[in-house]
Structures are given as C-alpha cells and as structure tokens.
Amino acid sequence: MREPESLEDSTLDRELQALLTVDPSPHFAARVRMSVSTQRVARRFASLWLVGSVAAAAAAIVVGISLSARRESLNVDVPHIVAHSRRDIQLPAVPPARPREEPDGTTAFKPLPRVPRVGQPAVVVVWREDAEAFHELVSDIAERRFEVVHNAAIPQETGLVTNVAIAPIVFEPIELSPIDTGAFQ
Amino acid sequence: MMYDVANPLGETLRNVRDDVEREFERLLAETSTLAFRIAYSVLRQREDAEDVAQEAYIKAHRSFRRLRDRDRFRTWLIRITWRLALDRQRANRRRVAREDTHGRASEFATPAVPHERSREILQAVDGLPEKLRLTLVLAAIEGYDIREVAQLLHVPEGTVKSRLFLAREQMKEILKCANPSR
Numbered sequence: 563m564r565e566p567e568s569l570e571d572s573t574l575d576r577e578l579q580a581l582l583t584v585d586p587s588p589h590f591a592a593r594v595r596m597s598v599s600t601q602r603v604a605r606r607f608a609s610l611w612l613v614g615s616v617a618a619a620a621a622a623i624v625v626g627i628s629l630s631a632r633r634e635s636l637n638v639d640v641p642h643i644v645a646h647s648r649r650d651i652q653l654p655a656v657p658p659a660r661p662r663e664e665p666d667g668t669t670a671f672k673p674l675p676r677v678p679r680v681g682q683p684a685v686v687v688v689w690r691e692d693a694e695a696f697h698e699l700v701s702d703i704a705e706r707r708f709e710v711v712h713n714a715a716i717p718q719e720t721g722l723v724t725n726v727a728i729a730p731i732v733f734e735p736i737e738l739s740p741i742d743t744g745a746f747q
Numbered sequence: 748m749m750y751d752v753a754n755p756l757g758e759t760l761r762n763v764r765d766d767v768e769r770e771f772e773r774l775l776a777e778t779s780t781l782a783f784r785i786a787y788s789v790l791r792q793r794e795d796a797e798d799v800a801q802e803a804y805i806k807a808h809r810s811f812r813r814l815r816d817r818d819r820f821r822t823w824l825i826r827i828t829w830r831l832a833l834d835r836q837r838a839n840r841r842r843v844a845r846e847d848t849h850g851r852a853s854e855f856a857t858p859a860v861p862h863e864r865s866r867e868i869l870q871a872v873d874g875l876p877e878k879l880r881l882t883l884v885l886a887a888i889e890g891y892d893i894r895e896v897a898q899l900l901h902v903p904e905g906t907v908k909s910r911l912f913l914a915r916e917q918m919k920e921i922l923k924c925a926n927p928s929r
Contacts, residue, residue, distance in 0.1 A: 571915050578872065578887040581865055586783040586797055594779060594801045595772070598808045602768075605809075 771811050774820050775804060781821070782828045784888040789832035790839075791869065799835050803828040822901050829881055871921040879914035882907055 688696075701707075782803055786796035806827055807820075814823060872880060885896050886907075893911070897904040 570919070574868070574915060574918060575887060577865070577868055578883070579890065581869060582784060582788045582884060582888045584784065584787050584793070586780060586800070587793065590783060590797055590800070591776065591779045593797070594775060594804045597801050598771075598775070598804055601805050601808065 767812055770817065771808055774817075774824075778821055778824055779804075781889060782824055785825055785828045785884065786832040786835075788872075788884040788888060789829070789836050795835060795839070796832070799831045800828055803831050806831075819901070821899055825881075825885070825899060833877075867922055867925050868918075870925070871918045874921050875914055875917055879910050879917065882910040883914040883918075886911060 779800070782800040783796055786799040786803070787793065790796050790799065803824060807824055811820075814820065872883065875883065882896060882900065885891055885899055886893075889895075891899065893904050893907045896911075897907045900907065
C-alpha cells in the first residue's frame, strides 16, 4: 500500500528539485562581492563623515561660545558715557485731524505733521580712554589746574619742544605772462 | 601589563577586521548558490533572485561582526534571504495589481514556466504554509537530507520529518484539486 505513495513522493521531490535547482549567473558571486565591498567603503565614509560633522559642530559651538564671551568682555571694557539732553523740546500743539470739505462734496483728511520724538536722550558711545581724558580735561578746566599760554611765551627751561624745525612754506607769486590778445587790438 | 610595541592596538584591530572580512568572503563563496536558489524558489525570476540574494549578503555583512556563532551563518543567511524574497514577491504582486488596474501589461504577471505540470507544482508550493514551504524547498534545492535541513533551520530532526510529511501531503491535495483527473 505504501509503494505507490512513496513513489509519488519521490517523483514530486524530483520534479520540484528540477524546477528549483537553478544556478545563478557566472558573475553573481563577483557582483555580490563588489557590492559588499562598495557598501563597506560607503559605510566607512559615512562614519568618517559623521565623525567629521560632529567635530565641525563641536568646533562651531566652541567658536560661538568664545565669540560671545569676547563680545561680553568688550562690553565690559568699553564703558560708555550716556549724555542726557537736559532740554525738553517744546513742540507746538498739533491740532487734531479734522475732515476738510472738498469742492466736489467729498471729505478729505489733512495729513498730520510728523511729530518728533521727545524726551529720548542722545546716547554717545566712546572708548574708555577718550572718556577719561575728556573727564580729566573738564575737571582740569574747572579747577584751573593749567594755564593757557602762548607758544612764544613758553620759557626754554620748561623742556618743552617749542621750536620745531619746520621749513617755512614760501608762496611765490606766479608770474602771468600777458595773453596774446591780438584779436582785441 | 606590558605594552606591545610591535603590535599596537590599531594594528591588532586591523588584523581582526581583516580576519572577519576573510571569513565573510569564504562563507560568501560557500553559500552564494544556496542564497540564490532560496530567493529563486520564491521569486522564479533570475534577476530578482540575484538582487535579493545580493541584498541579503549586504545585510548579513553589516551585522556579521555581531554574529557570535559563525556556524549559524547559513541559518541566518537563509532566514534573511527568505524574508527578503517574500517581501520582494509581495512588492511584485502589488505592482502587478496596480498595473492591472491601470490596464498595462506587467512583466511580473506570471513567471515563465514551460509546462503545465511544472506550473501546477510551483503553485502548490506557493500554497503551502511558510514553515512547510521553506522546509520542502531546502530539502529540494540542495538535496539536503533531514539531518542537514534540521541543522540549517536549527530545529529538531523530528520537526523536519513532520514538516516534510505535511508539506507533501498538502501538495498532493492541492495538485489533486487543481487536476482531479490525475
């Protein structure tokens, strides 16, 4: 009873084997090898690229932080003098906009004059050295700690260089030759 | 611990990498036909089967270093190839369905099979449950015996025996239904 069934099994197996036992093309293994190695190189390149981009991002962050720190230190080092205007600008009262009757019966609004901003002081930013020199000058003037003298009156013993050897500039008059004005004669 | 000047860490790592690559090359040479045939048993198109097998090797290579037991490479490769082939088959079927709805002739419609009997057998194989199908295909394509198939699938021999029996029975049923006169 088992004979025909087992025969059928083996026939089936043989038929199936004949149908599925197909060989790949001769270049298949080489092609696979090539694609694997290409992928390997691509992966290595990708990992290098990743490392490079991370390093670049880190460098950019460091540069950004250092720049912002430098900017902050500059802000600290450079004091500024804020000169406030003591005068309040008195502006004439601006009448409210009123509609104006046009000859054709339409209504038009006259544009309001531009109103300047009031009460905002002028801000002057100068370097610390300039500000200090300026303050020193102002306080010296206020306390009369110096004397205004003429260059010629400075005595020699003060040690100041008064006679700077500057060659005098001589302006020579240009002699103009008479123009040949034969046409007018 | 002494520092080996002649064989620093970088060189050791390079050597390990080279060893891994050589082993992968060896396994590729041993198993390339097997991978292709598994893909072909599902797809029945040479180009598709080669593409799928190639993709399987690329995947396998990507994770090859993490594979601790290199003796299981074949099992691993078979599973990868089988999965990818089934995915490709499904994609092809979807493409065929899409092209049919647009009224275009499809190149994937029916793989070229010479005889009516062969077509019936392959359809019967396609109609089997996945586990039975893979067991039957492995037994057929390489002429593996039950022990070898059990090793490849990492299942007991008894399981392979019962799967083969069930696969053949179901195939006979399918073939009988397809052609009642036989």
